[in-house]
Amino acid sequence: MHPDDRARVRESVQQALATLSDYEAEYRCVWSNGSIHWILAFGRPTYNSDGALIGMDGITLDITSRKQAEQKILEQAALLDVATDAIFVRSLDHQILYWNKGAERLYGWQAAEALGKNAIELLHRDDLTQLNEALKIVVAQGDWQGELTQVSKTGQAITIASRWTLMLDETGVPKAILIVNTDITEKKQLEAQFLRVQRMESIGTLASGIAHDLNNILTPILSSAQLLLMQNTLTDDRKQHFMKTIELSAKRGASLVKQVLSFARGVEGKRAVLQVRHLISEIQHIAFETFPKSIDLSVDSANDLWLVSGDATHLHQVFMNLCVNARDAMPNGGTLNIAANNFMIDESFARMHIEAQVGAHILVTVSDTGTGIPADALGRIFEPFFTTKDLGKGTGLGLSTVLSIVKSHGGFIDVVSEMGRGTHFKVYLPAIPMHEAPPVQDNELPHGKGELILVVDDEAMIRQTTQASLEAYNYQVLTASDGIEAIALYAQHRDTIRLVLVDMMMPSMDGMTTIRTLLKMNPQVRTLALSGLLSSTQISELEGIHTSTVLSKPFTTKELLENIHQVLEAQADIA
Template sequence: MTIGKNLEQAIKQAHERLNNLLQRAEYTKKHYKDISQRELFTEAIAEISISLEELQVLGEELQQQNDELVATRHLVEAERQRYQDLFDFAPDAYFVTDTNGTIQEANHAAAQLLNVRQSYFIRKPLLVFVHPAHRPKFRELLTELQQETKICSHQTQIFHQDGKIDFPAEVTASKVEGDGKPVSLRWLLRDITERQQTQQKIREQAALIDITTDAIIVRDLQNQILFWNKGAENLYGWQTEDVTGYEEIFSQDSLEIEAALKTVVESGSWQGELRRYTRKGKELIVATRWTLMRDNADLPKSILSVDTDITEKKQLELQVLRAQRLESLGTLASGISHDLNNIFTPIMTVAQLLPMKLKNLDERSLEMLDLLESSAKHGADLVQQILSFARGSEGKRSTMQPSYLLEDIAQIIKGTFPKSINLNIDIAPDLLTVVGDASQLHQVFINLCLNARDAMPNGGDLSISAVNLCIDALCAKMNKKAKVSSYVLITITDTGVGISPKIIDRIFDPFFTTKDIGKGTGLGLSIAIGIINSHGGFLDVSSEVGLGSQFQVYLTSSDRTIIQPVDEMELLTGEGQLILVVDDEAAITQITKTTLEIHNYRVLTAEDGIEALALYNQYKQEIRVVLMDIMMPSMAGATAIRTLQRMNPQVQIIAMSGLVSAESLAQARGAGIQGFLLKPFSAKDLLNILQGVLVMD
């Protein structure tokens, strides 16, 4: 603008100079005749030269200014084009509207987003591209934008072409002012479909993390807890706010944890089993998998661990292992019971025969023989109990008076327990009877008393009581193991060391024991509770560390009366019948032969089935009964029996065995055997069954 004004001023001055020259020329012509035309012309040329020089300078300045204007115009055009390119090719949709929301400009991304031409938007309200359900909220946005300079992160729903275009969008809007008044509005629309899907996926994953039963924990390398999911809350009992930011809260082997941390840092992962404790002190076994997490620079950042509670699984595995051990115990017991019963049979029979052979025995000797017989019977009963426990058989049941058992146990305690243990007995005089196996129940009470003794190494009080008890419906509801019935309650109480609450639920597990190696098998209480359950009863235990324990045995009472056996004054005798006794145990054949001969029988003996067949073939016309052991070498008893039956279908056979079961009895009856004699047997058992077979003959 300055150069233009200067140019106008120079032209004006040139005109003024020319006018002055013309005026001077006229004036000179009139008044000064002596001045020549040449002088005037020279002066005019000089004035014109000055003006032309000035005009040239100004022309050059004007040209320079024009060049600058052209350059500036090019720069403005380039900036405008750059803005237009940014506007058109931006990844998000841009709109420029007037203050009422009518579209004035729309970029290429907006056209692509709504699948229309850019010109389609012009002079259309932006509101028509908003979902009808969101339009009231969008109108509020327009009103709000009149008051605010900029609005960010408003979400709406874009809708066009009858629903073909329908997606969530994030809106950012700003107001452009001129002279202090709004002149236009600028809008940015961003399709957030993918973002919402990602957020939904994250929410779903977070929900899965929370509903999983596994404990998911994230810790930093200093072992501080950063993340703790709902599964961890449910498994361990601590809430998220209780543990976040704290170091390891589990009580566990620090050496094992250090080894695991070293492994996960070196190799990136570790898995194994850990023993942990909940907030309430409950012990858990968890299978845990640790993974090393890294940051963007691939540096170790944290450790992700996933813990699965396998406590129940481990318990099941332990139960399977125990079942296998019990099966092994049953196999072992089955293998040795026959041999043990073969040992007990001569002892019992000799104890019965000696008083008959030696008439002048004193009372002390007779008591010793009674003790010998009783001990042999108890030994045989113990073998049978182990078999019953291993195989689940019930044993021999009869109506019995528990007070007799308890009195017998009291005598054993007085004779064998340390004198530092005071025994208190309190048995109700009107105690009802129960139906059960006397030998098995005897073992239950003995085991409980032995445990009480071991719990009082420095002495104490041992109390045994028995009362009648009626459990009604209310009491039965309070104890799931009870039923509405009459019971005999036997209580055994000690003042010993007591049982820790942590192990009281495990004391009935087979092979579980707190005693030192060699001082306990862990089978006593398992056998006891198995016997009580098989009798339809139940057992309760209560204990307090340092004060002692109490075991309460509930046995269903019976209204049956006990039929007292009538002692037989004399054993049944034979009439000279010939009996073939077959057994591989020389002691049994010898004592059986002696017993039978004392009672007027003739006897042949054989050591195995082959010898028995030879003797029977020789004396089959005279042999009345064959007494044969089932388990023998060379030829099994069952094979020898079938061979004898082919030789003589009417042969009378009594089978003997120290290993009996319901299955073996059924097989014996199905094989046509007339009697079954269980070892160890007494002389009376032998003579009674023999007499019964001879009577049927």
Template sequence: MVGDCHATTRPLESQSVVNLLLVEDNLAEARLLQELLKGSLFSRFQLTHVKRLSEAIAQLQSGCFNGILLDLTLPDSTGLASLEALVQQAPNLPIVVLTNTNDNELAVEAVRRGAQDYLFKRQMNQDSLVRSLRYAIERKQSAQALQAANEILELRVQERTAELKAANEQLQREVTQRQQIQERLVLAQQAAKIGTFEWHIRSNAITWSAELEELYGLTAQHYDDWLAALHPDDRATVESAIWQAVSRGHGLDIEFRISSVPNETRWITVKSSLLRDASGLPQRLIGIHMDITEKKQLEAQFLRAQRLESLGTLAGGIAHDLNNILTPILGVVKLLPLKITNLDEQSQDLLKTLDNSAQRGADLVKQILSFARGVEGKRGYLQLKHLLLEVKRIIQQTVPKSIQVCLDVPTHLWAVSGDATQLHQVFVNLCVNARDAMPTGGELLIRAENHLIDQAASRRYLEAKPGAYVVVSVSDTGTGMSEAVIQRIFDPFFTTKAIGQGTGLGLSAVLGIVKSHGGFLDVQSQVDQGSQFQIFLPASQAAIAPPVAPGAELPVGQQQLVLVVDDELAICEITKATLETYHYQVLTASDGMEAITLFADHKDKIAVVLMDLMMPVMDGLAAITIMNRLKPDVCAIAMSGLTSKEAVARAKALGFQQFLAKPFTTEDLLQMLHQRLNSV
């Protein structure tokens, strides 16, 4: 294909020379054409003459022409085939066809196939030839210019179309992104229970989102509609805060309660901004309402946990001192009948009274410790169904006939790991409280169910962890409790009962026992609407073997040497007397330093060290560490009036093999010594 060097040629009148390629095998006719073109007044023509089509194609490949004069009868080509070959070779050059045949159909077909004009040789003169060439060149140039313009226009249309398409796609992406953002915002508002509002101050008209309609349970259109939904105790405070915000020119930021939904009180926080009109006067208040009921509940649980922790620390200290007082009393009560064999009946009765009173004191201290630190107890694999059946049987015997006791326990209730005695105490305590809350009768319902707590649900409770739980609910239809009472019911010694009808330790002990089992407790109550206590206990997947019960007879020693270490002189003396009565030898020390001295002198003879953990100068934990260095296989039993799981674990980690909780009885002491010595 020949490149077109005449695509942008100037108009014919302004050209000095017009180069033409003449394809004619007849020399005479070629000379005639040259003569006709020489005398042209419009342009000067320069002819390049060839006789064959092949020569014409060669010239086109090497030369540059403004047009072609073509004879259709050639030695190497005839007819329209010659025209088609030249059009294919030089599509941008105008071609004027020459022929001796006066055939109009052939002329029309030639023009259709690419010729610009058609001349009959016999009718041709100078004017017709020059005019034909001139018009052919100009028409070809115009066609080429139009084609170029069309191509440019098409290119520009394509570019603009591409730009519009890209802009449309970008706009569609932005619309989609905004829709997604809006959808996420709506979901976030629904999840967080947030709704938007707008208050027109002058007209008192209110508009708010669907979230607020659901939150308040009404469609507010006026300021007074919203004000009526507030809790009566908070209404005056909120209204005062609103008008203060408006008068001072700032937004409203406040928390309050609403009671628009029957039998339900919810906490709301409002954060808003004040908008002014052109004159600077307050016009609108816009912002959000957010439901913070769960946040308030968690805050209350957290504050209650902090208060209980402080009370627990105090109660634990008191319990420790009481245990040190009760331990020698219980020891003396058991030892006196052995030392004094001829006691009269009245003295024996007095000792029994003393024993019972001391034991009641010890039980009271255990309740305090259950609240303060939690107690480990004797754990086993429990099916709560049997335990709850026993609780129902006991409660039915103690409640009046006006109270209906119902039990709802599924067949396939999960098992728990726990102390049956302690959990029995928890459920009986709750049932007794429910009975006392229904003096005129009602329904007491005990229900157990399997319950799974996921990550989201665990956030509702301060001490909850995700997992499987067995939930035991004790519900009543009694007098209920106010919010102020609920905040204090787990405080030790707090009671709503009359003087002499309760110690105020029941629910404190319940809380401590539940915590020691790895569970938590939830309370729901309203005045005159009844109460519901829910106990959440972790479900157990494997059985835990209960400890072996001790024998009925008290074991005696074989003159083994026991080192008793306690800063309470009374405990040292009564423990020494008891052990010597049951055939042990005893050394005593009042603190850790004295104990280490005695142990260093008699370490090869001392069979067991019985040592208190909390002592002045050097406590039991520090002393046992040094004793282990003197004798790595020392046999040691820890004593303490505080029996928390943490204290037991720390004592065993530092070298104590057993833990003896104060106040202990003679049976407890002798059984543990026997068990420890026989296991060495």
């Protein structure tokens, strides 16, 4: 017996003899060859016919293999606790079975608090769609990885990169899931900032074209307005022509400003089923208005183009970047072509393209007839800060951003380029093979039923034109020049005012403060927020108010009437 174990084993045997009970002990023995073995011993006192103690009977088992396995497990557990990642094991019915130190640091729950708890209830909130999908995949395929949003003990949202591995019992039956989670919250925030910086770079490259186009838009507006004021002999047809010119030019300018603001600000992280054809149409409009006229632009989108699940702002950024690069590659003019088609990837294609997955995709190809990319640079074009442009004409962020966004959507990119002949960028995105029903057009403008509407705006001309438009379509109107006046008017007419139109950027009391004050007076008050420059924070706050809707400036009479009609109809349905 190992010298260090003798005293402990002797004490166990003596206690068993003194209490006339069985004993059990684990101890080490040194074999003749010097090797150490673990022994498990069981003993019991034995007596003669007179009841006198004559000795002890017992058995011993060599448990060396078991002790070595236990030691290995302890060492592995110690290593897991050293890991910075959160590592835990959950049963198939979501019970937490193991919780390492990394999990304690990331989530704030100590192991004693987390063990035995339901993992979903502890770490997740709200939408569990992605979580349930991950569970299906790991059970079917044995592993899964992706990004999830979870919550800490304090309720703070955490973005994590998660890897799941299915654990099997000795018969091969699934018994639990090993999960390794890495906190990427800060990384995602930095990525969002990076994307915003890159978007602003793209806006900067278009700035001169935007300024030129806005001047072209303003010129016919000013000329037509002056002619209408100065010429008393104009026929009705000529007056209609000039008024139509003013209207179309104003719409053209509003559309350009709205698209640029939307692209620059971005509403990131929101995935939805969308039609890429519409994004390409917006890109076509911006390119047509801002690119040099020496560049011929052509667009060819399939009418039956499949839908994709994606972030519209980010995908817009992908195609905008590719088009800007194509423009820069054609300083002396050329042809820019954007094509979008359905593409089914089979196993043969997937074997030839390592990033491709079998299934339905859409293929968007951006082609130019420009200078081309040198062969020695082609393999580096997606590296951050790598650029073939002259100093001061590019940061090298554009294509690295494009690749990052496309990969985050489960897609990939192919590039073919030839010096002096041009470049083709092929963007493959996983598709939802379904047809989009064409929207039903209704040209009839909705009329009011005499409802009273309060219009709040610090711009007198906007108040006057809005009032005239509403009264022309059978609404009654009160107007206020700021939030303070609006609160006073609402207090006088709260029982009859059905809707409040609120400009979001006003002096003294801004729109958001006005809406909050109205809600305190009447939690059911209906508001329509009007603004051309809302921040993401304001948009999120307004979306959280179930009685408020947002209408972007500038808006047409048709857009105004349709939004008011929808709000009032919704109010009638609730009532």
